[in-house]
Every structure is written in structure tokens, then in C-alpha cells.
Amino acid sequence: MDTVSPPSLLCRVDEIPDGGATAIEDVAGADGESVIVARQGEEVRAWLNICPxxxxxxxxxxxxxxxxDDLLICAVHGACFNRSNGECVAGPCRGEHLRAVTVEVRDGEVWVASVV
Ligand code: FES
Structure with a gap:
């Protein structure tokens, strides 16, 4: 796990559609990668935008x-990832995981804490 120091601001919670997801580009705390952020109410999960x-x-x-439903589907070949834990549950990389980005929500802002 790579801890980000100092913590890096990813986005505001209200920039992510509730029940949906978006991508944040060039994230300093994630080696400049694109990061997927998915939101359900005030709960935010994040992964590197790189299909395994x-x-x-x-x-x-x-x-x-x-x-x-509870799936995030890769647009390239259709791998289906569980939105709660990033595990591929169907498709060409079944059993593999998206790389998680641990985030913290503070005062309506999403901060990168670490990349697993
Ligand atoms: S690159 Fe995502 S399923 Fe092939």
C-alpha cells in the first residue's frame, strides 16, 4: 500500500453523480493516473481507472x-466489477480486482489516503 503524503484532494462529493461514477484525471496521489470515483449517497469508493x-x-x-445494479462494467471487453469491493465477477478477468484507492470524505471533499 502506498500512503499519500500529504493527502491529495480528489474532488468534491457533489461532483460525483449520486448512484453513479466519474473519472478524475491526473491524480497526484495516484502517480498521475485516472481514478474512478463512485458514489452512493455520502459513501465514496475509488479505484485506478485501469482494467486488470x-x-x-x-x-x-x-x-x-x-x-x-451493483456492477461497474469495463467498456472494452465487458468485465463486470463489484462496486463494493472492485472484484471482477464476470468476464475475461474474473477473480481479479481493480486497484483500490482509499479515500476519506471530509466536509464534502474526497481526499486520497492511499493506493492499494
Ligand atoms: S480491458 Fe477491460 S475487459 Fe478487457
Whole structure:
């Protein structure tokens, strides 16, 4: 786990559609990578925007993700990831995980704490 020091501001909670996800680009605390942020109410989860199947971004256009029920679906070959733990539950990389970005929500802001 890489701890980010000092913590890096990712975005505001209200920039993420409730029940949806978006991508934040060039995140300093994540080696300049794109980061997926998904929101359910005040709960925010984040992962590197890198599919474990072929290393491609998961979005079909910048910040636009395929979401169905509790799944985040890679737009490239259709791998389906559990939105609560990032595990691929169907598709070409079943059993692998997205790389989690641990975030903290403070005063309506989302901060990167570490990249696992
Ligand atoms: S790159 Fe995501 S499923 Fe192939």
C-alpha cells in the first residue's frame, strides 16, 4: 500500500453523480493516473481507472461508465466489477480486482489516503 503524503484532494462529493461514477484525471496521489470515483449517497469508493484484463481504461468516454445494479462494467471487453469491493465477477478477468484507492470524505471533499 502506498500512503499519500500529504493527502491529495480528489474532488468534491457533489461532483460525483449520486448512484453513479466519474473519472478524475491526473491524480497526484495516484502517480498521475485516472481514478474512478463512485458514489452512493455520502459513501465514496475509488479505484485506478485501469482494467486488470488488458490495462485499458474502463470508461467508454472520459468519465462515462457503464453501470448496472451493483456492477461497474469495463467498456472494452465487458468485465463486470463489484462496486463494493472492485472484484471482477464476470468476464475475461474474473477473480481479479481493480486497484483500490482509499479515500476519506471530509466536509464534502474526497481526499486520497492511499493506493492499494
Ligand atoms: S480491458 Fe477491460 S475487459 Fe478487457
Amino acid at each position: 484484463h488488458a490495462g485499458r481504461r474502463l470508461d467508454y468516454a472520459p468519465g462515462m461508465f457503464l453501470l448496472k
